[in-house]
Amino acid sequence: MTAQPTPADQPAAGEPLLSARDVVQEFVVRERGGGKAGVVQAVSGVSFDVMPGETLGIVGETGSGKSTLARAILQAPRPKSGSVVFRGTELTKLRGGRLLQARRHMQFVFQDPFGSLDPKWRVRSIVEEPLIAYRTGDRAARRKRVDELLDLVGLDPARYAKRHPRELSGGQAQRVAIARAVALEPSLIICDEAVSSLDVLIQAQVLNLFEKLRSELSLSYLFIAHDLALVKQVSDRVAVMYLGKMCETGPGEAVYRQPLHPYTRALLDSIPSTEPGAARAAATIKGEPPSPINPPSGCRFRTRCPRATDLCAQEEPEPRELAAGHLVACHFPLNQPAPVATAVAAADAATGVTFRSV
Amino acid sequence: MTDALLQVDDLRVSFAVGGLEVRAVDGVSFTVDPGRTLAIIGESGSGKTVCCRAIMGLLPGTAAISGSARLRGSELLGLSDAELRRHRGSDVAMVFQDPARSLNPTMRVGVQITEAIKTHRAVSRREAQTQAIELLRLVRIPAAERRFHEYPHQLSGGMRQRVMIAIALACRPKLLIADEATTSLDVTTQAQIMELLLELQQELDMALILISHDMGLAASYADEVVVMYAGKIVEQAPAMRLFGTGGAVRMRYTRALLDAVPHLERPAHYPLPVVGGRPPDPTALPPGCSFAPRCASAADDCVAKAPALLEHAPGHRWACWHPCENGGAA
Amino acid sequence: MAVPTPDVTLATRVPPPLPSLVNSRRLRTQRLGRALRLWVPAGFLILMLAMCFLWPLVYNLPSSVNGNIIYSSEPPFSPGHWLGTNTLGVDIFSQIVYGGQIAFEVSVSVTVIGIVVGGGIGIIAGYFGGWIDAVLSRILDVLIAFPALVLALVIAEGLGPSEMHVILALSVFAIPALGRVVRGATLTLRALPFMTAARLAGTRGWRIIVRHIVPNILPGIVTFSLLGIGIVIILEGALDFLGYGIPLPEASWGSMIAQGQQVLTAQPEYVLIPSIFLLVTVVALNMLGDALRERWGVQ
Incomplete structure (x- = not known):
């Protein structure tokens, strides 16, 4: 050449x-x-x-x-x-x-x-x-x-x-x-x-x-x-995108073994398994992605996130490196306990969407 | 056998295309029991969709159909359009892959559901509208009254598929055929829709036929699995038997479909077990086993004679001269 | 797991191959129909072209301009004049042949001009877009807004009737028609992934137009042009009929109809014969266009 x-x-x-x-x-x-x-x-x-x-x-x-x-x-x-x-x-x-x-x-x-x-x-x-x-x-x-x-x-x-x-x-x-x-x-x-x-x-x-x-x-x-x-x-490495932003970036194995972003968790749970009977996680994510014309304030995933609080609506999470090469943009990553006052209901009411309980 | 909801016997469908005969479905028999879920799995062109369209009477007049498909004992094939319309919707209904194209873009979704109700039942407009809103609630569409007045383009793909399911359920069918109904959707939406279908199945005591290319979907949601290749059923078994530990997969084709599903457990850059070649030309099917040219354990008899689909173990049928042991796991 | 697989039964239960569901006659009919749809109109047009352009070279035809009054108004199948003669004694078959030459010359030239000029404008407008597209599209709009027939009349009136002027006048109609079609096709094409792929592979500018766009829009243009040729033949006939086309005494299908119309009740064949040739030619062009469209899968 x-x-x-x-x-x-x-x-x-x-x-x-x-x-x-x-x-x-x-x-x-x-x-x-x-x-x-x-x-x-x-x-x-x-x-x-x-x-x-x-x-x-x-x-x-x-x-x-x-x-x-x-x-x-x-x-x-x-x-x-x-x-x-x-x-x-x-x-x-x-x-x-x-x-x-x-x-x-x-x-x-x-x-x-x-x-x-x-x-x-x-x-x-x-x-x-x-x-x-x-x-x-x-x-x-x-x-x-x-x-x-x-x-x-x-x-x-x-x-x-x-x-x-x-x-x-x-x-x-x-x-x-x-x-x-x-x-x-x-x-x-x-x-x-x-x-x-x-x-x-x-x-x-x-x-x-x-x-x-x-x-x-x-x-x-x-x-x-x-x-x-x-x-x-x-x-080798996997990056997860949601509504135009990166949620999580990290080594493929780490993202799969220990996802840090609730959205990554939801994606993993949604994959149909070829093992029957392997307890199907009831779809952990509800609703539909919001319109990209008018994205939610703060964290873009908060309207569908089971862990979202008021902080998520007010402040956009910056990507943080929580493990070697493993970055996550979330206020309450999954390796930390869930925030005490979960404001899911409030978020739902705000978007006019109600979810049935499973 | 008499308690089967749908019984398909030796169904065959051919098309004349460009002066050649395309054998889309070639001698397919299966039964669906009330309230159960059957998955029909195969690659594109395996005849899985044609098979179900023949049952629904949705094939063009150019298709040559033979065999029988009986729903609760009454024959569906060869019915007139008027008779078919009576069956369609009230007994069996179908949901398609592309919800965007199945809905009329110029009509509000509520009107489309109302129409569907009115074609099958003699009810007043007001009554039909009430039922339509109930259907929207049934398929868990939030703010059903508002969505009722929206146009299809205002809805997301998942919402549109929910509307399609609502239309299909308008007359509480006994059998719902979902033809790749979640293929064009995102994984999270797919999980939602599949869960909705299973819940509705429980609530309405429906049987479900899932047509898909995705073994994972079959394993997760079906009771019974039928694998089709080149217009024929090559293996049929209960899902637990096929996918359970120490899986009893006998056909190399089924094994290959299973292996090709991406696995989260595999390390990165893991070489996938590969089947070479591609499905045979439907206008010139080989005389022997149609999978033989791609099969690793094909022998001379596979090329010479086509194996019959026989029930070798209770509930487990396969068509292979040299079935694999231990589920064919490498 | 022990699975009973009696080999004996397996060996004896080879199902016979299932017989064909589609009868072979239907398959043959389908193949024949496909061939006929293409070759009947194509064959007819080849015959027409041969008749108009080769026949007069091989056989000595009577004049299509001057007739002998002695042989006037002879009926069809007369000796030496198998389609008869008109009131002036001119051989009708000769008129059809030379009129046909003019019809084909005019329609093909107009269409070729339309493809080259209109197609060129359309491709450039569609490919480059932006202000180039805006300017060229407005020019095409202006041309399309002109009533073609009136413009042709004006040109004939101002420059005097001649074949060249007819071609010129009708081109004004063909250029914007083809221009808009080509621009539309180019715009559709430009959005397709393989155009992006070509640009990302490094191919640029004129090479994309010549190697990617032209071959892809050509089948569409050819089928469209075949319909266009038919329309131009009719328009040319109309100009002749109105007396603004090919100057008399030269024969053309349109002027034959115009002259015959004066004695329509007494001798309807003067109108019928050229009308039939005109009609069948246009229908054959349309059928050929449709058959090619089917073959090439053009929308």
């Missing part, structure tokens, strides 16, 4: 590969007719680091802003404010060709495998596209590289290179998207729900492919999904 690693190009040991600080992304919500109805802060002040060779998993439900965050990291579109430093380069200040060069080592795999492949292109051209865009090698070299890449993702070039996306299954299409993502030998791949739309057996195949590429190409992943079990399985 033509990449010439310069000393400045490679992050020094101990330096994060990707570092996001206070990333904010907003959308203007319009009423019917075009009037401005309000501003949604889909991502509000999110910070995280991805170390070289590490997989950071981001979990969140619909409306948590996790996909918006992924796009903001890719500068497509650029975040409203905050900083995104990738391999020592601040991306939010770059434009045009310089942004393109800086982003070269950061690739992506999206959720819908068919949607992200141009239906009119053949597999070979799709995988070759980034090689052409970054003027890599001559035609023959590129073709050879495409064959190597297809081999790498487990597709026989002789059989698949000339196919159109519609002639592939969902899993094969996602493999093509992965081949395109690794074509330029990136150091970071951002996976946004990359296996969510695949059937469970195919999902396992693709997950194993991600693992294989991680060790063979020494990749880092930013692995975004709504399924905590899935994310935990592929990630």
Whole structure:
């Protein structure tokens, strides 16, 4: 390949590969007719680091802003404010060709495998596209590289290179998207729900492919999904997002063994178990996420939190490091006893939502 | 056998697509007892949805259907539209995956529930509205009177699915089919909806068919599990037998589905047991076992002859020449 | 757990493969219908084109302009004039052939101009968006607001009737129509994930337009244009009928209908024959468009 690693190009040991600080992304919500109805802060002040060779998993439900965050990291579109430093380069200040060069080592795999492949292109051209865009090698070299890449993702070039996306299954299409993502030998791949739309057996195949590429190409992943079990399985560290904010970040094992944020606990309890009879925790979380146009004051989870008190409504909890690398943004984390005066009823009354008792 | 609520016998459905025959469902038989929960599990294209749509009479006229599906002894297949409408809603009802598309976006949800009540029962508008609000309460929608006057787009996905369940329950059906009803929802919402369904099942003494691709859902919520592959049932057993300790899974396909569910107990970067290949082309099913091309223990006889689905142990049927021992756990 | 699995019963109980539920005749009919829907209109249009453009090269047709008054008003199937002659003795088949040439020339040129100019404007407006889109869309709006037929009349009146002027006049109608369709298609396309994917993969600007947008909107444009060609043939006929199209004495389908209309009760075939050719051609174009749309899965 033509990449010439310069000393400045490679992050020094101990330096994060990707570092996001206070990333904010907003959308203007319009009423019917075009009037401005309000501003949604889909991502509000999110910070995280991805170390070289590490997989950071981001979990969140619909409306948590996790996909918006992924796009903001890719500068497509650029975040409203905050900083995104990738391999020592601040991306939010770059434009045009310089942004393109800086982003070269950061690739992506999206959720819908068919949607992200141009239906009119053949597999070979799709995988070759980034090689052409970054003027890599001559035609023959590129073709050879495409064959190597297809081999790498487990597709026989002789059989698949000339196919159109519609002639592939969902899993094969996602493999093509992965081949395109690794074509330029990136150091970071951002996976946004990359296996969510695949059937469970195919999902396992693709997950194993991600693992294989991680060790063979020494990749880092930013692995975004709504399924905590899935994310935990592929990630070294897990971050939980709720309504545009990070609730909890920590080593995957610690987040699973000892969750500190009540929301993480609720997510864990909601996962159906394959052990029957294993007492199903009666859904510990009630109600629906509030509207992101008008998020609750203080802690954004307080309207659904069984431990919320008046303090949670008044003061927004700052992320605190309670164990090594384990951060939580909660006034009353789960390793501490529940607050005495639980004000759930008050919170419910305030939002006009009543929950039945189980 | 006579006390079964729903009895499906040798159900087969084919479509003619682009001049080729697609065998969507190929000889499926099962029964659902009153008040019980049956989970039908399979990948996309395994025929699980087509199967239930055939029972509901929801397939297009181009589908060729044979076999029988009897609800409390009366045949459902081959009924006229008018007869089907009588059954649908009052005896069996269905909830679909996509609540956004199943609701009419231009009508208030209350009106849609009221309509559903009025099509099945001769009641006054006022009476139907009262019942509609009761239904909204039944599915635990907070502030039911207010929601009654809202449009579907004003509701969240979970709320919309609750409204769909309310519509399905309008006539207190004896059987509710939930076709991937929680697949598009978030996990926390999924847990809420599943719990609601089980509670309603108790309250209304309904039988439930859960159609899903998620083994975890089947293990957590079903009494009986049917696993489908390429239009056929490949294994059927009580959930406790299939998933209990020392699980008695016999089919490698069932095992693979079970193993592929992400586990919280596994350490990070744990390599998943993988089944290669993909389901067979429904227009050209192999002569032998349709899972043989992907099966680790497939032998020559698997490719040559299709195994029959037989009851090898009480309540446990499977279709395999070389069933795995010890539940197939690696 | 001991599970009784008598191998003997297993070996003997191989179920025979279930017979097909869909009868093979229905499958064959389905395949045939699909082929016919495409090839009947396509075959007819190929025949029409061959008749209009190849026939006069191979066979010596009587003049479509000058007739001999001696042979006037001959009925169809007369020797040497198988569709008969008109009141001036001009061979009707020749008129159909040369009129058809004009109809195809005009409609295809207008559509090509529409695709190139209108499509170009539409892609640029849709892809770049912002103020470029605003300006170009307003231009298209202005053009679409012009009543095409009136504008054509004005052009014919001012510049004098000629084939070139008919093409020019009708292009004013085709450009905004195609422009809006292409802009809409481009806007839809631009929001799709593979466009984001292409941009993130590093492809930029014109390359995205040429390699991603054009191939994806082309099937839609082709099917739309086939309908467009039909409409232009009718409009061209209408201009001829009103006397503002192809100047007499040159033959065109529209002017044939106009002339025949004067003797409609006595000799309805003067109107009927060109009308049938016009109608069937337009219907064939529509059918071909629909068949292609079905094949390509265009909405």
